Amino acid sequence: MPKFETIGVISDVHANYVALEAALEEMARRNVDAIFFLGDYITDGPEPGKTLELVRKAMRRWPAALIRGNREQYLIDHQNNPDEIWHSGSTDGALLYTYERLTDEDLCWFRQMPISRSFASVSLCHGSPRLVKELMNVDGTNSQSGEVTEYYLRTMRVPLLLSGHTHRAGMSELRVEKEDSPYGVAYTKRIVNPGSVGLPHNHSSRASCAVLHKNGSLPGGIFLWEPELVEFEYDVERIVRAYRESELMEMAPLWSAANIRFLQTGHNFIIKFIRRAMELYQDDSLEASLAAGYGNYQGKEPPKMPLFSDIPAEIMERAARDVGII
Numbered sequence: 001m002p003k004f005e006t007i008g009v010i011s012d013v014h015a016n017y018v019a020l021e022a023a024l025e026e027m028a029r030r031n032v033d034a035i036f037f038l039g040d041y042i043t044d045g046p047e048p049g050k051t052l053e054l055v056r057k058a059m060r061r062w063p064a065a066l067i068r069g070n071r072e073q074y075l076i077d078h079q080n081n082p083d084e085i086w087h088s089g090s091t092d093g094a095l096l097y098t099y100e101r102l103t104d105e106d107l108c109w110f111r112q113m114p115i116s117r118s119f120a121s122v123s124l125c126h127g128s129p130r131l132v133k134e135l136m137n138v139d140g141t142n143s144q145s146g147e148v149t150e151y152y153l154r155t156m157r158v159p160l161l162l163s164g165h166t167h168r169a170g171m172s173e174l175r176v177e178k179e180d181s182p183y184g185v186a187y188t189k190r191i192v193n194p195g196s197v198g199l200p201h202n203h204s205s206r207a208s209c210a211v212l213h214k215n216g217s218l219p220g221g222i223f224l225w226e227p228e229l230v231e232f233e234y235d236v237e238r239i240v241r242a243y244r245e246s247e248l249m250e251m252a253p254l255w256s257a258a259n260i261r262f263l264q265t266g267h268n269f270i271i272k273f274i275r276r277a278m279e280l281y282q283d284d285s286l287e288a289s290l291a292a293g294y295g296n297y298q299g300k301e302p303p304k305m306p307l308f309s310d311i312p313a314e315i316m317e318r319a320a321r322d323v324g325i326i
Contacts, residue, residue, distance in 0.1 A: 004033040007225070008062075009194040009210040011038035011126070011164030012069070013055075015045025015098065016198030016263070018242070019207045020054050022234035023197045027062070030211055035062045038164040038194070039069025039113075039126035043098045044259055045198060045239070046246035052106060068113035069126040070133045070165065075099055079107055090316050091309040093252030121223040122160040122212075128152065129161070136163050138170035138193050153189055157182075159218070160225050161191045162210075167268070169195030169208045169229045183218040192227045199259065204266040206231040236263055254316055257325040269325055274308055277319035281311045 008027040013020050027035060041055055042048040058064060078084055078099060086092035086099065115132050116125040128134035128148060136149045152161060153174040171192045178186045195201075195208025202208055208231050215226040240260055243249060249256050254273065261269040320326045 004063075005214050006030065006032045007212040008032040008035040009038065009162055009192075009212065009227075010035060010197055011194050011209075012040040012167055012196035012198055013042070013045075013051055014040055014071070014196070014198035014259075015042045015048045015051045016239050017045070017047045017050040017054055018236075018239040019197045019234050020051055022232060023207060023209050024054065024058055026209065026230065026232050027058075027211075032062065032211060035064045036124055036162060037064060037066045038124060038162060039067045039132070040071045040164065040198075041069070042102075043071040043074070044094050044255070046242045046248045048098045048101050052109075065117055065124060066113050067117060067124050067126050068110060068115050068132060072110040072113065073115075073132050075102065075107060076110055088251040089313070090252055090254040091311075094248065094255050097248045097251045118158060120221065121158055121218075122162065122225060123156065123158050124162050126163065127165040128163065129156075133165070135166060136191060136193070137166065137168075138163075138172040138191055149191055153191060156189060156191075159187060159189055159222065160212075160227070161189075163191060163193055164196070166193060167196035167199055167201035169193055169200075169202060169210070169231075171227060171229070183220065183222065185218060187218055187224065190227065192229075194229065195231075199262050200231075200266055201262075201268045202231065202266045204231070205233075205236045205264055206266070207234055239263060254320045254325065257320065258323075261325050269323060272323045273319055273325060276322050277311050277316055278308065280315045280319055280322075 010023055035058055042051055074095060086096040088096060116123065116129040123129060126132045128136055134148060137146045138149060149172050153172060171190055174189045176187055176189060181187060192210060194210035197207045197209055200208045211228045211230055212225040213228060214223055216224040218224065240263060243256055243260055258269040258273045
């Protein structure tokens with residue numbers, strides 16, 4: 001990438017075409033030379049078609065590299081499995097809504113996208129280089145996802161790894177001293193998450209992306225990039241209106257209500273909703289098990305952990321009320 005001085009990084013659009021329009025305007029204002037897209041272009045939002053057309057328009061304007069996200073993978077897997085049935089409702093409704101609005105060309109395009117891609121000085125992925133859904137936290141926590149981040153920092157060969165999926169912008173660094181460096185000089189390795197354009201988990205209604213600035217080089221023509229994390233305003237209420245005017249509100253009413261609150265606040269109401277629904281369902285399941293004499297199991301099978309898709313509609317609604325999305 002010798003001719004590039006600045007590169008824009010966009011991830012997790014989730015069919016929020018209004019935020020993507022603003023992100024591309026931000027890239028044009030900053031005169032970036034190319035754009036990296038890190039996946040999850042669609043699902044959850046009301047306009048998958050408009051969103052994909054904006055991505056294609058960006059590819060006509062700038063050199064671009066695209067990575068497949070877990071949402072694209074869900075849609076590919078669904079096409080591969082004709083026995084899988086998605087229904088309207090809070091678990092599958094948003095996926096079904098999106099799938100019904102895709103073309104064969106769209107799905108073929110997703111299949112052509114790799115789950116990771118490496119250049120000489122930077123690698124791209126959605127979750128991690130090996131899995132689209134693997135979590136990497138870049139906030140230094142000692143969680144399992146923090147341990148995954150440490151693993152990739154230690155083992156990655158390039159100076160910079162770009163990853164999305166968590167919707168939280170941030171950066172983790174590891175200093176490599178001269179005696180341990182494959183390049184014979186000290187340098188800093190980084191994992192950078194640009195955050196989410198479409199559903200940013202940043203406690204504000206501002207969208208997130210990143211810009212890479214060329215900042216020196218290592219022996220062998222390996223360029224170094226200085227990441228800049230960027231937040232910008234956009235018309236949140238415009239995409240909220242698009243939600244409310246779409247069939248998505250009928251096909252996935254609670255899921256969409258949670259996403260609208262997510263958009264307006266920057267707090268992940270989807271996670272709050274899922275966790276509360278699971279708690280309520282487990283409480284109900286435990287009561288039923290105790291009533292059936294499963295209190296100490298006594299050689300019987302203990303209750304299994306539920307799937308989110310197993311949860312009845314009435315418990316979903318209770319959870320939605322508890323977390324304040326309806």
